[in-house]
Amino acid sequence: xxxxxxxxxxxxxxxxxxxxxxxxxxxxxxxxEDLGGGIFRVVDLSVQRSGGGVAHFVRDPGAHxxxxxxxxxRTGSDYTRFNYLGEWHSHPSFPALPSGTDxxxxxxxxxxxxxxxxxxxxxxVKLGRGGEIEAxxxxxxxxxxxxxARVAREEGxxxxxxxxxxxxxxxxxxxxxxxxxxx
Ligand SMILES: [Zn+2]
Numbered sequence: 001x002x003x004x005x006x007x008x009x010x011x012x013x014x015x016x017x018x019x020x021x022x023x024x025x026x027x028x029x030x031x032x033e034d035l036g037g038g039i040f041r042v043v044d045l046s047v048q049r050s051g052g053g054v055a056h057f058v059r060d061p062g063a064h065x066x067x068x069x070x071x072x073x074r075t076g077s078d079y080t081r082f083n084y085l086g087e088w089h090s091h092p093s094f095p096a097l098p099s100g101t102d103x104x105x106x107x108x109x110x111x112x113x114x115x116x117x118x119x120x121x122x123x124x125v126k127l128g129r130g131g132e133i134e135a136x137x138x139x140x141x142x143x144x145x146x147x148x149a150r151v152a153r154e155e156g157x158x159x160x161x162x163x164x165x166x167x168x169x170x171x172x173x174x175x176x177x178x179x180x181x182x183x
Pocket of ligand 1: 089090091097098099102124
């Protein structure tokens with residue numbers, strides 16, 4: 001079981017950016033800290049405000065690479081503790097669940113030749129009606145089914161997830177992806 005811990009500072013940054021973006025999708029990369037025991041803290045995240053529409057988000061890898069380089073330098077290049085954790089983006093108009101495209105993209109990233117990570121996290125977020133953050137996180141591994149991770153505020157309480165757990169649907173999507181990739 002993997003747990004993604006969101007410190008109050010990062011949650012506040014997310015809320016601010018989501019409010020500002022309105023109905024446009026935004027996203028970026030997650031800079032993480034391995035706390036041990038399967039718990040990963042999101043220390044910071046990059047925010048790409050352009051490149052997204054109402055129902056899509058196109059990453060600009062250059063900007064996120066620069067963000068990660070700075071993060072790694074700042075944390076003393078202690079890669080086993082501080083490293084790239086994965087990706088995040090918002091679904092202002094849809095539930096905070098990965099879409100089929102999201103699953104394919106993330107599985108593609110982890111399967112890339114030369115990808116040093118053992119797994120990559122995708123955090124999908126949206127602003128709930130009361131202004132709180134709704135989020136789900138999933139971990140993608142090489143040639144293995146996707147697993148759902150718990151998302152928690154670092155103060156302890158779980159972050160609200162959308163009403164339905166999408167895991168069955170996701171597994172099905174993953175199987176479809178894997179069949180396609182194996183051809
Ligand atoms: Zn998405």
